[in-house]
Amino acid sequence: MQRKHFLKLAMLTNMGLVLKPRNIVATSLLKNAMVGAEANVLYYKKGSTEYETLRKGFNKRIDKYPAIIALCKNTQGVSEAILYAKQNNLPVAVKSGGHCMEGFSCNNGGMVINLSLLNTIEWVDKETIIVGPGCTLSNIYDVILPKGRIIPGGSCAGVGIGGLVLGGGYGLLGRKFGLTCDSLLEVTMVDGNGVIRNSKDDKELLWACKGGGNGNFGVVTALRFKTHKAPATLQSFRFKTYKADTAKAKSILQKWFELTATLPVDCFSAYVLNGKTVYILLTNAGKHTAEVQNVITALSAVSGKTTKTKPQQLSPALKVFYGRREPLHFKNASAGLYKNFAEIESYIDKAIDTVLATPGMIYQVNTLGGNIQNKEFEAAASFPHRAFPYFSELQTYWENEKQSIKLLQKFQEVQNIFTTNGIHTQYRNYPDINFKNWDTLYYGSNYTKLQQLKNKYDPGNIIRHDQSIKNG
Numbered sequence: 001m002q003r004k005h006f007l008k009l010a011m012l013t014n015m016g017l018v019l020k021p022r023n024i025v026a027t028s029l030l031k032n033a034m035v036g037a038e039a040n041v042l043y044y045k046k047g048s049t050e051y052e053t054l055r056k057g058f059n060k061r062i063d064k065y066p067a068i069i070a071l072c073k074n075t076q077g078v079s080e081a082i083l084y085a086k087q088n089n090l091p092v093a094v095k096s097g098g099h100c101m102e103g104f105s106c107n108n109g110g111m112v113i114n115l116s117l118l119n120t121i122e123w124v125d126k127e128t129i130i131v132g133p134g135c136t137l138s139n140i141y142d143v144i145l146p147k148g149r150i151i152p153g154g155s156c157a158g159v160g161i162g163g164l165v166l167g168g169g170y171g172l173l174g175r176k177f178g179l180t181c182d183s184l185l186e187v188t189m190v191d192g193n194g195v196i197r198n199s200k201d202d203k204e205l206l207w208a209c210k211g212g213g214n215g216n217f218g219v220v221t222a223l224r225f226k227t228h229k230a231p232a233t234l235q236s237f238r239f240k241t242y243k244a245d246t247a248k249a250k251s252i253l254q255k256w257f258e259l260t261a262t263l264p265v266d267c268f269s270a271y272v273l274n275g276k277t278v279y280i281l282l283t284n285a286g287k288h289t290a291e292v293q294n295v296i297t298a299l300s301a302v303s304g305k306t307t308k309t310k311p312q313q314l315s316p317a318l319k320v321f322y323g324r325r326e327p328l329h330f331k332n333a334s335a336g337l338y339k340n341f342a343e344i345e346s347y348i349d350k351a352i353d354t355v356l357a358t359p360g361m362i363y364q365v366n367t368l369g370g371n372i373q374n375k376e377f378e379a380a381a382s383f384p385h386r387a388f389p390y391f392s393e394l395q396t397y398w399e400n401e402k403q404s405i406k407l408l409q410k411f412q413e414v415q416n417i418f419t420t421n422g423i424h425t426q427y428r429n430y431p432d433i434n435f436k437n438w439d440t441l442y443y444g445s446n447y448t449k450l451q452q453l454k455n456k457y458d459p460g461n462i463i464r465h466d467q468s469i470k471n472g
Contacts, residue, residue, distance in 0.1 A: 040077030043084075044069045054114050055106065057095070058158065060329045061404070062103030066093070066112040073117050075188060075196055075221040082194040082219065085111045085462055092463045094215050096133040097160020101332050102433045104215050104465035105163065113219055115162060128185070130224045133162025138322065145315045149227035152177040157322035165223060166214040167429035168383040170391070172268045172283050172321070175370025177228050181210035182377040186224035191217065192458025208453045211383025213428045213442065216450070216469040217457040231266070231285035233311035234318070237296055239280040239303035244273075246352045252278050253348070253365070255302050257341035257390070259295045265370035267292065273355050273363045278303070285314075329404065331411055332395045333432035335363070336423035337388035347421045351414050358410045360403065362395040384444035385425050393430055431467055438467045448472070 044051040046065060054069045067090060070081035085092045091110035096118075098105055106112055118132030121143045131140060138157035144150060154164055154171040161180075169180025177183065187199045187209050197218070199206035208217060241252060256271045263269060266286025272279040280299055284292055288311075300306040309317075338344060355363045369389030371377070378386050394414055396407045412434060426432070426441040439447050451472035454461075461471050 040073050041081050042071040042073075043081075044071065054095075054116075055112070056327065057098035057100065057103060057106060058327050059099075059101060059103060060327045061331060062106065064103060064106040064108045066107050067109050068111045069114055070111055071114045071117060072221075075190060078113060078115075078190045078219045078221055079194045079196055081111065081113050082190055082192065082462065086192075086194065086460065090462075091465075092219075093465055094162075094219050094463065095160075096162030096214075097136060097158060097164075099156070099159045100163060100431070102431045102466070104431065104467065107465065115160070115219070115221070118221055124224070127227055128224060129227060130222055131161055132222060133160060133220055135161045137161065137164070141315065141318060144227055145230060145318075148230050150177075150230035150314065151180060151183050151225050151227055153180050155318060155321035155323070157319075158325050161223065162220055163214050164429065166209055166212065166220065168211045168381075168427070169429070170366075170368060170372070172234070172318070173231070173285060174372055175263070175265045175268060175367060176231075176285060178371045178374055178377050179211070179381070179383060181381055181383060182372075182374070183226045183228070184210055184223060185226055187220050188222040189218040189220045189457075192460055192462040197457070204453060205457075207380065207382055208450060210381030211428070212446075212450050212453075213469065215463060215465045217454055218463060230314050232313070233285070234314050235284045235288070235309055235311040236317070236320070237282040237284075237299075237306065237308045239282075239299045239306050241278040241302075241304040243276050244278045244356075245276075246349055246356060249273055249278050249352050249356070250349060252280070252302050253352075254341050254345070255298070256280060256365075259298050260367050261340070261389075262291075263295065263367060263369075264289065264291060267295075267367075269367045271365045273352065275359055275361075276356055328397065329399065330395065330397045331408060332393060332430060333411075333415070334426040334430035335392040335394040335415065336418050337368075337385050337425040337427065338365070338390040338392065339388055340390075344418075344421075347417060351417050354410055354414050354417075358396070358407065360396050360398055360407055361410060361414075363392070363414070364395065365390055365392045382443070382446045382450060384442075384446045385427070388425060391427055393427075433466060435467075439469070442467075443469075 051069055072078045072081060091107060093105055093107040093112045095105035095112055096115045115134040119134040120132050122130045124130060137153045137159050152171055152173040165180045165184055189197050191197055253271055260269050267284050269282045355361050368391050373386050396411050398404050398407055428442040435441055443450055450469050454469045455471050
């Protein structure tokens with residue numbers, strides 16, 4: 001949301017000076033919701049400035065037009081919106097930050113529940129916070145880092161915590177502290193019947209919300225997190241090789257897999273093939289040990305150029321990775337989770353060939369592993385892919401629609417290479433609308449139990465999108 005519009009809406013709702021927007025839905029229920037300072041939810045239809053502001057997400061490739069946007073001020077407002085959607089048979093999509101890569105946080109002809117005003121951060125004690133799903137990562141870091149605390153979130157500043165944590169969530173500190181969802185202690189959720197639930201009374205609800213995906217069972221309105229003592233510093237190392245051909249890109253990738261297999265948990269690394277440039281990132285939130293130096297030396301030996309930063313305090317170090325805030329045209333999706341290089345060795349050449357020949361396309365592999373594979377975390381969460389210490393993604397970006405046709409075609413060609421060669425695990429937070437068997441790709445053997453919980457929390461399938469969990 002553009003900052004000026006967000007501030008305007010936040011100011012009006014917080015003061016209780018709710019102005020009647022143009023083309024407001026004219027029903028008795030909505031009129032009741034608009035009464036003075038007690039209003040819990042504002043409703044907008046197409047044609048108003050607010051509608052256009054609230055409708056848009058981060059991906060300009062996605063352009064959807066819901067019948068109604070419900071801008072909720074609190075949990076009760078979400079309940080009222082769900083009841084209205086049920087009465088009028090409107091499918092509900094849920095938007096916290098609007099960064100869903102396939103636009104599942106919006107829909108055509110239904111209701112979008114917008115949670116951007118649920119953005120408070122409350123300290124319960126010195127280690128515990130309660131946050132609204134509309135809080136962005138930068139919001140959270142700005143509040144907790146000055147107190148020397150951190151949660152293992154991602155690095156994109158504008159991502160809403162609600163969408164991130166419900167699909168698992170990983171980032172630079174995931175190997176040290178686990179997935180984002182592994183620090184989640186409690187949730188408040190409005191289910192598909194408008195009933196307000198809390199995971200203190202329902203342990204299965206918390207399990208489902210730790211990797212079971214958003215937009216499936218209900219609308220999460222509050223998240224209680226355990227925070228961790230923040231590392232004192234973060235240091236980054238970058239290795240670049242220009243004008244790489246397929247053989248060179250593959251050999252560096254193989255070496256990268258070999259070296260990162262035993263990385264200390266304080267470290268994160270990513271292999272990025274962008275055009276003909278191979279770029280490797282290595283970050284270290286711990287001590288600069290001989291073990292870390294050995295990895296740096298070996299990566300330098302196979303790369304063209306090595307640069308490094310000095311160890312920095314965590315807050316400014318993270319901001320380097322915040323990324324773009326403004327929307328752009330792109331497609332970004334999971335391209336498989338791997339156990340090792342051997343799983344892709346026989347066919348990765350074909351994928352690399354296509355990426356090298358397609359300007360605007362990026363193939364990336366990120367390290368997982370470490371404490372993400374903690375057995376206690378695994379037992380407490382529905383995230384199903386902890387056995388895989390590597391996660392890959394495919395990206396492509398463009399400026400105009402003429403470019404998009406070829407890029408999306410090439411994107412699918414690369415995805416088909418992975419699919420036909422037996423990749424059977426994908427990360428739910430990086431969905432691809434073209435995945436045929438997305439249910440088992442995202443959720444593995446946990447899908448059946450997640451279906452049972454879908455029946456429990458949303459028997460009418462009100463909350464849904466193109467790849468939401470189906471009622472069993």
